[in-house]
Amino acid sequence: MRLHLSSWPEVETYLKGSRGIVVPVGSTEQHGPSGLIGTDVICPEVIALKAAEEAGFLVAPSFNVGIAPHHMGFPGTISLRPETMIAAMGDWVQSLATHGFERIYFFNGHGGNIGTIKAALAGFAGDPVLSAASGNRGPVQVKCANWWDFAPVMDFCRATYGAGHGSHATPSEIAVTQFAYPEAIKAVAGIAPKIAANGRYTDAADFRAKFPDGRMGSDPTLAAPEDGERLIGLSAAGLVADYDQFVRS
Numbered sequence: 001m002r003l004h005l006s007s008w009p010e011v012e013t014y015l016k017g018s019r020g021i022v023v024p025v026g027s028t029e030q031h032g033p034s035g036l037i038g039t040d041v042i043c044p045e046v047i048a049l050k051a052a053e054e055a056g057f058l059v060a061p062s063f064n065v066g067i068a069p070h071h072m073g074f075p076g077t078i079s080l081r082p083e084t085m086i087a088a089m090g091d092w093v094q095s096l097a098t099h100g101f102e103r104i105y106f107f108n109g110h111g112g113n114i115g116t117i118k119a120a121l122a123g124f125a126g127d128p129v130l131s132a133a134s135g136n137r138g139p140v141q142v143k144c145a146n147w148w149d150f151a152p153v154m155d156f157c158r159a160t161y162g163a164g165h166g167s168h169a170t171p172s173e174i175a176v177t178q179f180a181y182p183e184a185i186k187a188v189a190g191i192a193p194k195i196a197a198n199g200r201y202t203d204a205a206d207f208r209a210k211f212p213d214g215r216m217g218s219d220p221t222l223a224a225p226e227d228g229e230r231l232i233g234l235s236a237a238g239l240v241a242d243y244d245q246f247v248r249s
Contacts, residue, residue, distance in 0.1 A: 001052060004061045011099070014058055019102040019137065020247040021058045022239075023092065024048045025117070025144075026109035027066035030074035032169030032196075032214040034188040034223075036177050037076045038064070043173050044109035044147045046180045051236040057243060063092070063106075066113040070201060073208030082116040089120045093130070093142055100136040103247045106144040107239065109173075117144045143246050148172070150238025153231060160227060164195050166218025168211075172231055174220045179228030188221050195219045 001014065003021070026041025036042065041064040048059050068079040080088075093104055106117060121142055124130055130140040148154060157165050157172045165171060178185050191213070198217030201207040 001056070001058050002049070002061075003058055006058075011058070015100045018057065018247070019100060020105065020243065021060055021096060021101050021103070022048050022052070022105045022107050022243060023060040023063060024109070025063040025066065025106045025113060027068045027079075027112065028064055029066075029068040029071040029077040029079070029110075029112075030214045031174065032218070032220055033191060034186040034220050035169045035174050035214075036181070036184060036186075039169075039173050039177050040066070040110035042109075042180055043176045044107045046176060047147050047232050047235045047239060048107050050232050051239040051243070054236070055240045055243065057247075060092075060096075063089070066110045067116050068110070068112055070112070070204055070207045071214075073204040074214055082119070085113070085116050086120045086123065089117070090123070093124055093140070097130055097134075097137065097140045102137050102140050103249075104140065104142045105243055105246055106142070108144055108146045111146070111167075114144075114146070141246070141249065145239070145242055147235045147239075150235055150242075152234045152238065156227075156231060156234060161219070161222050164219030164222050166196060166216055167198060168216035168218060169196075169214055169220050170218045171220050171222035172227070174223040175225065175228035176231055177228070178223055178225040179232065182225055185225075191219075191221060194221070 024044040031039040041062050045062045052059050065078050065080055068077055071077040124142045161171050196215035201210055
């Protein structure tokens with residue numbers, strides 16, 4: 001069930017049986033020469049929808065722009081300031097809480113969001129309004145997990161991609177987008193070096209200088225749509241179990 005494809009009476013009915021919702025959150029940023037700019041929001045969105053088919057929870061519209069200033073050297077990237085993202089997340093949570101939602105689960109697809117999301121969650125935990133029951137709900141709890149957090153997902157990545165997995169424009173995330181949007185698969189002929197360099201960087205200019213095609217430690221030519229299907233299934237199973245425990249807490 002998708003919030004933005006539902007009517008308000010449908011949401012009202014949903015809230016009579018469940019007070020939880022999953023919010024996919026990601027980024028709009030470059031993902032190397034073959035990765036889609038929307039990769040980091042496509043992955044959690046596709047996985048959340050797969051999990052919702054089994055578990056029956058409500059999926060919110062995706063929060064599709066995140067913290068990506070280090071990718072601003074590549075055309076197409078859009079980035080938020082941390083304070084902007086925290087404020088927007090706060091508005092989402094306050095709105096959902098007003099309607100009676102008590103368990104709000106952010107499902108993340110971008111490593112660069114993690115610090116900002118943790119800061120936002122710390123603020124929610126200390127908010128006296130969210131922490132107290134109101135007329136139509138109990139105290140609100142907010143959680144975040146990354147789609148790759150579940151052990152079977154990382155086990156699959158290590159076994160399938162080895163040293164070519166890397167940390168950005170990885171074959172795993174590109175495989176998920178290939179399965180979700182096969183018509184958008186990009187050719188990667190002539191990519192060099194096969195496994196990109198990895199290391200530290202400072203700002204966007206330094207990132208572009210050190211990683212000129214946008215990859216970090218990865219070999220995206222290893223990606224395949226069938227791997228994406230498998231990864232979606234593994235992560236969705238982890239999400240179902242983790243979400244169920246969260247809403248029961």
